[in-house]
Amino acid sequence: xxxxxxxxxxxxxxxxxxxxxxxxxxxxxxxxxxxxxxxxxxxxxxxxxxxxxxxxxxxxxxxxxxxxxxxxxxxxxxxxxxxxxxxxxxxxxxxxxxxxxxxxxxxxxxxxxxxxxxxxxxxxxxxxxxxxxxxxxxxxxxxxxxxxxxxxxxxxxxxxxxxxxxxxxxxxxxxxxxxxxxxxxxxxxxxxxxxxxxxxxxxxxxxxxxxxxxxxxxxxxxxxxxxxxxxxxxxxxxxxxxxxxxxxxxxxxxxxxxxxxxxxxxxxxxxxxxxxxxxxxxxxxxxxxxxxxxxxxxxxxxxxxxxxxxxxxxxxxxxxxxxxxxxxxxxxxxxxxxxxxxxxxxxxxxxxxxxxxxxxxxxxxxxxxxxxxxxxxxxxxxxxxxxxxxxxxxxxxxxxxxxxxxxxxxxxxxxxxxxxxxxxxxxxxxxxxxxxxxxxxxxxxxxxxxxxxxxxxxxxxxxxxxxxxxxxxxxxxxxxxxxxxxxxxxxxxxxxxxxxxxxxxxxxxxxxxxxxxxxxxxxxxxxxxxxxxxxxxxxxxxx
Ligand SMILES: [Zn+2]
Numbered sequence: 001x002x003x004x005x006x007x008x009x010x011x012x013x014x015x016x017x018x019x020x021x022x023x024x025x026x027x028x029x030x031x032x033x034x035x036x037x038x039x040x041x042x043x044x045x046x047x048x049x050x051x052x053x054x055x056x057x058x059x060x061x062x063x064x065x066x067x068x069x070x071x072x073x074x075x076x077x078x079x080x081x082x083x084x085x086x087x088x089x090x091x092x093x094x095x096x097x098x099x100x101x102x103x104x105x106x107x108x109x110x111x112x113x114x115x116x117x118x119x120x121x122x123x124x125x126x127x128x129x130x131x132x133x134x135x136x137x138x139x140x141x142x143x144x145x146x147x148x149x150x151x152x153x154x155x156x157x158x159x160x161x162x163x164x165x166x167x168x169x170x171x172x173x174x175x176x177x178x179x180x181x182x183x184x185x186x187x188x189x190x191x192x193x194x195x196x197x198x199x200x201x202x203x204x205x206x207x208x209x210x211x212x213x214x215x216x217x218x219x220x221x222x223x224x225x226x227x228x229x230x231x232x233x234x235x236x237x238x239x240x241x242x243x244x245x246x247x248x249x250x251x252x253x254x255x256x257x258x259x260x261x262x263x264x265x266x267x268x269x270x271x272x273x274x275x276x277x278x279x280x281x282x283x284x285x286x287x288x289x290x291x292x293x294x295x296x297x298x299x300x301x302x303x304x305x306x307x308x309x310x311x312x313x314x315x316x317x318x319x320x321x322x323x324x325x326x327x328x329x330x331x332x333x334x335x336x337x338x339x340x341x342x343x344x345x346x347x348x349x350x351x352x353x354x355x356x357x358x359x360x361x362x363x364x365x366x367x368x369x370x371x372x373x374x375x376x377x378x379x380x381x382x383x384x385x386x387x388x389x390x391x392x393x394x395x396x397x398x399x400x401x402x403x404x405x406x407x408x409x410x411x412x413x414x415x416x417x418x419x420x421x422x423x424x425x426x427x428x429x430x431x432x433x434x435x436x437x438x439x440x441x442x443x444x445x446x447x448x449x450x451x452x453x454x455x456x457x458x459x460x461x462x463x464x465x466x467x468x469x470x471x472x473x474x475x476x477x478x479x480x481x482x483x484x485x486x487x488x489x490x491x492x493x494x495x496x497x498x499x500x501x502x503x504x505x506x507x508x509x510x511x512x513x514x515x516x517x518x519x520x521x522x523x524x525x526x527x528x529x530x531x532x533x534x535x536x537x538x539x540x541x542x543x
Pocket of ligand 1: 108
C-alpha cells in the first residue's frame with residue numbers, strides 16, 4: 001500500500017453506498033470534503049481488504065472495505081465487487097459486531113513497559129520481604145544502573161527511608177514506586193546521583209518523594225529508553241491490543257519514548273496507534289517544543305489530509321500537573337482534608353497555566369491538565385476557552401463541586417472509573433461525607449462534560465471491560481449506561497464533534513465483539529483493526 005493511494009478516496013464507492021444509504025444513513029458519516037478529490041480514479045483503486053459478514057449495530061450484516069489505513073466502504077456484499085482487485089484479501093468475520101476502535105485515553109506507556117522488567121512489590125508486606133525480592137533481582141534489571149520496583153504498599157512507604165534502604169541493601173541504587181504510582185522512596189545511593197539542589201530536597205524528606213519531586217528526580221535520573229525499553233514496549237502494546245484497544249493516549253511522555261516508538265513503527269512492530277502528550281515541564285521537552293514553535297507541521301498532528309500518510313505514533317499534546325493525588329494528601333482541595341489540616345494550592349499559577357495554554361494553542365497541540373482536587377479544577381475552569389485551540393483535557397477530575405459542573409462544558413473530562421474502587425478503602429476518610437458525594441463522578445459529570453475513559457496503566461488494570469463495568473455497575477445516580485461508557489472509551493479527544501459511529505474515510509481503527517457491546521455485559525473483544533491491519537484474538541472460548 002503506497003502513500004498516495006490514500007489520496008484518492010473513491011466516490012463511486014460512496015455513490016454506490018448511497019443506494020443503501022436510507023438504511024445505513026444513521027450509521028455513516030459522509031467523508032470530509034477533500035476526500036472527494038480524485039473521484040475519477042475510483043475504478044482503478046481496489047480495496048486492500050474486504051471484511052465479510054460484519055454485524056453493524058442497528059444496520060445488519062454488511063461488508064467493510066479497507067484501503068491502506070482507511071475505512072472506505074460499508075455496504076452489502078454486492079456493493080463490494082467494484083472494489084475487488086487481484087490483490088484484495090477477503091476475511092469472513094463470521095458475524096462479529098463492529099464498533100469504532102476502543103481507546104485508552106490515559107496510560108503511562110514507559111511505566112507499563114518498565115513494570116514488565118521490574119519486580120512487583122505488591123505482595124511484599126515487610127522490609128525483609130522487600131529485600132529478598134530485590135536480592136533475587138540484583139543484576140537482572142539494571143535500569144541504566146539503578147533498580148526499580150513498583151507497587152510498594154502504602155504502609156511500607158511510610159516505614160522506609162533512604163537510610164533504611166541503604167542499611168537493607170548497601171550501595172544499591174533503588175527506586176521504589178508506591179502502589180498509587182505517584183510517590184516513591186529512593187535509597188541513599190540513588191539520591192547521591194541527583195544534582196545538588198534536588199539531592200538536598202530529597203534528602204530533607206529522607207528519600208520519600210511525592211508527585212512533583214518524584215517526577216523531577218525521575219526525569220533527571222533518566223530511566224532507560226531506546227533499545228532497552230523496546231521489547232517491553234512491544235510486549236505491553238500487544239497485550240493492550242489483545243484486550244481490544246486500538247489507540248492509547250500516553251500521558252507525560254518523554255522525547256525518548258517518541259524516538260523509540262518511531263523506530264518501532266518504521267520496523268513495522270507498532271501494533272497500536274499511540275498518541276503522546278509530552279511531559280511539561282520536563283526541561284528537555286520544553287527545549288524541544290520551543291525549537292518546534294516555528295515549524296508546527298513537524299509535530300505531525302493526526303489531522304492529516306487523506307493524501308498524507310498516517311502515522312501510528314504522533315505527538316498530539318502536552319501534559320502538565322496542577323496537583324498530586326488524594327492518596328498522598330497532595331491533591332489541591334479548596335478546603336482542608338478531613339483527616340489532616342492540610343490545604344494545597346494548585347502547583348501551577350493562573351498566569352503560568354495560561355502561558356502554557358497559549359503555547360500549546362500556537363503549536364496546535366492539545367493541553368492535558370492533571371487536576372484531581374476541586375481547587376485544581378477551579379484553575380482549569382479559570383482558563384477561558386480558546387478560539388482556535390483544541391479543547392483542554394482535564395485528567396482525573398476526582399473532586400468536582402456541584403457549582404463547577406456547568407463550567408466544565410468547554411473541556412473534556414478524562415476519568416478512570418476504576419480509581420473509585422481502588423481508592424474506596426480510604427477516600428471517605430480523606431474527603432469527609434459531603435465532599436465524598438462530589439467525588440468520582442460519573443453520570444453527573446457526563447451531563448456537562450464529554451467523558452474520556454482511561455486506565456492510568458500501570459497504576460490500574462488496562463482491561464476495557466473492567467473499566468466499563470466500573471462505570472456501569474455502580475449505584476445510581478452516578479451510574480452510566482453501557483452506551484455512555486462505550487462512547488467514553490471511543491471518543492477521540494482531538495475531534496470535538498466525535499460521534500461513536502463508523503466514519504467512511506476515517507482511519508480504520510475498529511474493535512470486533514462477540515455480541516452487541518452497547519447492550520451486553522458479556523460483550524468481549526474478539527478481534528481488532530489498527531490502521532487497516534486486522535488481528536483476530538486466538539481465544540479458546542467460542543464467540
Ligand atoms: Zn496518570
